Amino acid sequence: MIHDGAGKQGVSAALQVWAVHGVPEVTPGMSVAELVAQYAGALHDGDVVVVTSKIVSKAEGRVVRADDREAAITSQTVREVARRDRVDGPPLRIVENPLGLVMAAAGVDSSNTSEGTVLLLPEDPDYSARQIREFLWEKRTVNVAVIVSDTVGRPWRSGQTDIAIGVAGMQPWRDYRGQVDQAGRALHVTMSVIVDELAAASDVVRGKNNGRPLAVVRGVSEDVLPPGDHGPGARSLVRLGEDDLFARGSKEAFDEGFAAGLRARERRAPQ
Amino acid sequence: MIHDGAGKQGVSAALQVWAVHGVPEVTPGMSVAELVAQYAGALHDGDVVVVTSKIVSKAEGRVVRADDREAAITSQTVREVARRDRVDGPPLRIVENPLGLVMAAAGVDSSNTSEGTVLLLPEDPDYSARQIREFLWEKRTVNVAVIVSDTVGRPWRSGQTDIAIGVAGMQPWRDYRGQVDQAGRALHVTMSVIVDELAAASDVVRGKNNGRPLAVVRGVSEDVLPPGDHGPGARSLVRLGEDDLFARGSKEAFDEGFAAGLRARERRAPQ
Numbered sequence: 030m031i032h033d034g035a036g037k038q039g040v041s042a043a044l045q046v047w048a049v050h051g052v053p054e055v056t057p058g059m060s061v062a063e064l065v066a067q068y069a070g071a072l073h074d075g076d077v078v079v080v081t082s083k084i085v086s087k088a089e090g091r092v093v094r095a096d097d098r099e100a101a102i103t104s105q106t107v108r109e110v111a112r113r114d115r116v117d118g119p120p121l122r123i124v125e126n127p128l129g130l131v132m133a134a135a136g137v138d139s140s141n142t143s144e145g146t147v148l149l150l151p152e153d154p155d156y157s158a159r160q161i162r163e164f165l166w167e168k169r170t171v172n173v174a175v176i177v178s179d180t181v182g183r184p185w186r187s188g189q190t191d192i193a194i195g196v197a198g199m200q201p202w203r204d205y206r207g208q209v210d211q212a213g214r215a216l217h218v219t220m221s222v223i224v225d226e227l228a229a230a231s232d233v234v235r236g237k238n239n240g241r242p243l244a245v246v247r248g249v250s251e252d253v254l255p256p257g258d259h260g261p262g263a264r265s266l267v268r269l270g271e272d273d274l275f276a277r278g279s280k281e282a283f284d285e286g287f288a289a290g291l292r293a294r295e296r297r298a299p300q
Numbered sequence: 301m302i303h304d305g306a307g308k309q310g311v312s313a314a315l316q317v318w319a320v321h322g323v324p325e326v327t328p329g330m331s332v333a334e335l336v337a338q339y340a341g342a343l344h345d346g347d348v349v350v351v352t353s354k355i356v357s358k359a360e361g362r363v364v365r366a367d368d369r370e371a372a373i374t375s376q377t378v379r380e381v382a383r384r385d386r387v388d389g390p391p392l393r394i395v396e397n398p399l400g401l402v403m404a405a406a407g408v409d410s411s412n413t414s415e416g417t418v419l420l421l422p423e424d425p426d427y428s429a430r431q432i433r434e435f436l437w438e439k440r441t442v443n444v445a446v447i448v449s450d451t452v453g454r455p456w457r458s459g460q461t462d463i464a465i466g467v468a469g470m471q472p473w474r475d476y477r478g479q480v481d482q483a484g485r486a487l488h489v490t491m492s493v494i495v496d497e498l499a500a501a502s503d504v505v506r507g508k509n510n511g512r513p514l515a516v517v518r519g520v521s522e523d524v525l526p527p528g529d530h531g532p533g534a535r536s537l538v539r540l541g542e543d544d545l546f547a548r549g550s551k552e553a554f555d556e557g558f559a560a561g562l563r564a565r566e567r568r569a570p571q
């Protein structure tokens with residue numbers, strides 16, 4: 030399985046990504062950091078440990094009764110972005126949650142949870158990532174980065190990919206702002222979001238539904254691995270407000286405009 | 301650099317991802333397939349070769365004059381989704397392009413292109429991927445998958461990641477539709493888009509702006525690598541139309557609603 034080009038002129042060192050098997054079912058009160066220390070094998074400085082938000086949520090007891098799923102989504106809704114009613118079930122709700130993430134069902138998870146329950150996302154996944162990182166430093170004297178990953182859909186594109194919702198110990202992005210290309214023009218790409226790309230890579234080896242909540246990435250280049258700080262975390266990736274061209278679903282925005290148009294005409298009507 | 305857990309109980313085989321250095325500047329008429337054969341080193345059956353859309357476009361001569369950039373974007377616009385005027389430059393235009401991809405500037409690329417030019421995306425990146433795959437089979441007797449990757453922004457999230465805009469020789473996704481979790485509930489996640497996740501992983505090792513347009517991924521599991529067919533391609537990932545809750549930017553949809561509201565009130569006004 031080991032590629033034969035490493036070290037030769039012409040090929041970069043390989044990034045390696047593998048999943049950890051056999052991690053036991055996580056229940057409230059367990060320590061994800063201890064699970065990583067126990068099951069992830071020998072870790073090296075500069076490794077990136079990727080844990081699913083699901084086990085972090087379970088360990089942190091972010092569990093609510095399944096018959097309160099809609100209430101749970103509402104409780105995790107800062108702002109509804111779009112909604113689509115469905116005849117065969119509860120409405121699809123795309124909302125901004127307290128983490129600033131825009132997600133279907135606010136990220137409330139109802140697969141592979143304990144019978145009769147659904148899971149909320151971790152309350153502060155950047156903090157969860159920092160805790161795991163600090164534990165591994167203190168107990169194993171290894172300086173890793175930690176990513177908490179979650180699975181999200183995307184507008185305009187089928188299916189889901191994993192992104193980083195918690196990060197500690199690395200720059201979330203490789204920053205090209207201010208850089209120019211060989212012709213002296215500003216680079217079109219501004220920030221490659223390495224942590225989302227690593228979360229995505231970890232999903233390839235982890236899969237869903239087969240009890241692999243941990244993955245390890247080895248060989249991430251040092252430019253995004255500052256040795257000391259936890260870094261700004263995944264929270265720094267949220268882009269809402271003025272820069273957000275999709276703050277509302279098309280139908281919702283149209284309906285609001287329509288109502289405003291009716292009101293404007295009323296105000297303008299002759300007395 | 302090789303992790304020491306491979307093969308042990310408890311760890312999956314490692315996915316490996318590396319970039320290829322030293323590929324020469326690509327000019328119109330060159331063959332990307334030949335470049336892969338020449339520079340990518342020894343490939344194995346089941347490897348996934350990731351090439352940037354940029355070199356595919358350059359090889360295919362998808363070059364237009366830089367002073368026609370706005371016209372080029374317009375020519376690649378099937379439908380404008382959102383627009384933001386800017387005081388310091390041309391407007392930001394998020395559009396659907398002929399590939400069904402919703403992208404800023406229609407995917408027209410103006411970094412690391414020949415002086416005075418901008419690049420359109422490949423006309424049919426799935427076809428480009430199939431051509432590279434077939435060449436490698438015919439000339440090197442190796443059965444690889446090929447991904448053409450491009451770099452895109454995301455609503456609600458800073459920065460960019462790579463996605464697959466062309467695919468040959470693999471399933472674009474791992475399909476969980478119809479599967480149930482251990483408690484018998486339908487899985488929330490329906491399709492993990494492996495090809496986007498591999499394109500993302502390849503960006504981590506490739507970087508921008510340093511002449512690494514090729515990457516290789518080894519160790520992708522066989523469930524997504526059917527040995528024969530090219531598969532449905534990246535085009536199958538487009539999700540527009542009725543399922544698209546963000547067919548228009550919020551401002552555009554609001555403005556359209558407002559105009560419709562004004563008109564509706566006029567029609568209803570007493571004679």
